[in-house]
Amino acid sequence: MNIRTVTAVSIALIGLAPIAWAGGPDDDELVINGDIEIVTETDAPAHLEELDTIYSGWRFRTDETQALQLDDFDNPGMIFVDQAMDSWGTVEGTEGKSCAACHGDDPAESMTGVRAVYPKWNEDAGEVRTLAMQINDCRQNQMGAEPYGYTSADMTAMEALISVQSRGMPVNVAIDGPAADTWEQGKEMYYTRYGQLELSCANCHEQNYGNYIRADHLSQGQINAFPTYRLKQAKLIQQHNRFQGCIRDTRAETFKPGSPEFVALELYVASRGNGLSVEGPSVRN
């Protein structure tokens, strides 16, 4: 008899009252502006053997928080999409160009589907690139402009503008071919128990999603909905900010946003969400 069984038996013997568990994701459906259907639940991709079903973090939030994503007029993240639209047309740097100079005035024409496949292998550079890295590559090498800070307000706003063009499309990042090594590195990180609390991403987001940890209802920690407007911080949050916060909370030394480690982790975490819809900018508490 192992200790777990002993515990279970002794709990049964003293007749502990049943506890009201939070009980996982809710059953709500997300349709934005009465028009864009968001897949918030689907079969886990084949490479993700530990889960049967994947869920967007939206399904774990309260009705009040969820409601803010139903209509773009209520979504505080959309303000930053408008701001980034201004940046899109603004000439910056030594080459006298704006984003629009290369990609056209309407990002809906050039950027639809882009968010869904990032991070992605870049053949010329010989590296896996996140969307933020690609944005900065354009700024530095096409525009001759200063790069944005990796998790700066300008960067997250630009990412929000690009995400919006793919809302409702399934996340579909490639994990094979030249991206395979980076993906493996990210996977290893996901299961590494960092910090003095010795907790991995999987301990919270795979083993315990649906459970409360103190006041937080744990989701699967998906990034299909990034950038996300966090009500607590009243600004858009980039996925590397979130990774940093989660690792810090294990009493660990974190990695830096934009570091090779976080790029690898982002590819792996994104791939766990293959099949969910691109949802950003989303709203979280």
Place this chain on the structure above:
Amino acid sequence: MRITVLIPSAVALCATVAAAETVLPGDVTFADGAIEQPLTDGAGDPDRGKEIMTSRGKGNCIACHQVEALSEAPFHGEVGPPLDYVGEYRSAAELRGIVANAKMTFEGSVMPAFYKTSGFIRPGDAYTGDAAPADLPPILTAQEIEDVIAFLQTLKDG
């Protein structure tokens, strides 16, 4: 005036600390996950144990456990089992082992080790996100562990 009052009490404090036999984290011996010997000779104080269990920077035990007796502190999690009757079916030695290093009782447990100072991957300096100092302290001191054990032992039916 103040200083003359303070010095004797500080000396007295040092004297008690020095006198207490404290088992260091590296010297703890586990038998089937349990620790027989108290980690320090100071008796555990259940009221302090209560505070440690609810405070975020200390045990933060209620992040994962529901405890009826701590219901005045908000937000109890459900990652671990409720602890309401744990004093009934667990001995002090078992509880000490579980709180010091739960992985010695429950293999691969999600529950953190509260009296352990080495063997971590990228340990940090508390919740700063920076690297840990060379002499990383355990999350709870020997006395704090004993305080928590004293409180857990009060969790009995009736």
